[in-house]
Amino acid sequence: MSGLATFLPYFKALHVVFVVTWFAGLFYLPRLFVYHADTTDSLSNERFKIMERRLYLIMSMGASLAAVFGLLMLITAPGYLSMGWLQAKLVLVAVLIGYHLWCRKLVLVFAHDANTHSQRWYRWFNEAPSLLLIAIVILAVVKPF
Numbered sequence: 147m148s149g150l151a152t153f154l155p156y157f158k159a160l161h162v163v164f165v166v167t168w169f170a171g172l173f174y175l176p177r178l179f180v181y182h183a184d185t186t187d188s189l190s191n192e193r194f195k196i197m198e199r200r201l202y203l204i205m206s207m208g209a210s211l212a213a214v215f216g217l218l219m220l221i222t223a224p225g226y227l228s229m230g231w232l233q234a235k236l237v238l239v240a241v242l243i244g245y246h247l248w249c250r251k252l253v254l255v256f257a258h259d260a261n262t263h264s265q266r267w268y269r270w271f272n273e274a275p276s277l278l279l280i281a282i283v284i285l286a287v288v289k290p291f
């Protein structure tokens with residue numbers, strides 16, 4: 147092995163570390179929305195806004211670093227790009243990034259006290275990252291095609 151390829155296992159390890167960080171936020175932020183949607187007192191309302199803003203920043207860092215190490219693997223070993231499982235995975239990752247940006251929009255909606263969704267709606271919204279996680283990890287580990 148030469149050059150960047152020596153680091154490939156480290157890129158993979160760090161990729162998984164930051165995927166975990168990212169998902170901590172993707173699971174917990176919509177949970178905060180569930181509780182926030184039912185909040186009536188202003189002290190809790192303001193506290194939720196701060197928690198949501200900070201969590202969003204941290205999970206965005208996790209997402210960016212997971213993507214950086216994922217892309218470093220693709221640069222190191224471009225052969226990945228011709229594999230079906232990786233292409234399917236990237237489509238689901240694009241959906242996940244869409245969900246992440248939707249969370250950003252909801253953080254801003256709450257920040258302006260303009261939420262219109264019910265607690266129940268957020269409970270359903272909260273399910274999407276689990277489904278994407280299961281599908282993406284199966285593609286990455288099993289590599290079915």
Ligand code: HEM
Pocket residue numbers: 158161162165212213214216217219220226239242278279282283286287
């Ligand atoms: C920015 C987007 C991403 C890119 C470019 C990317 C790329 C890659 C690449 C090239 C590998 C190496 C595969 C191997 O050698 O087996 C990998 C591994 C992995 N990725 Fe990603 N990935 C991305 C996002 C994600 C996300 C969002 C998840 C989880 C939901 C994820 C979970 C994993 C896991 C668990 C592995 C380890 C697989 C194994 O070692 O068997 N990746 N990724």
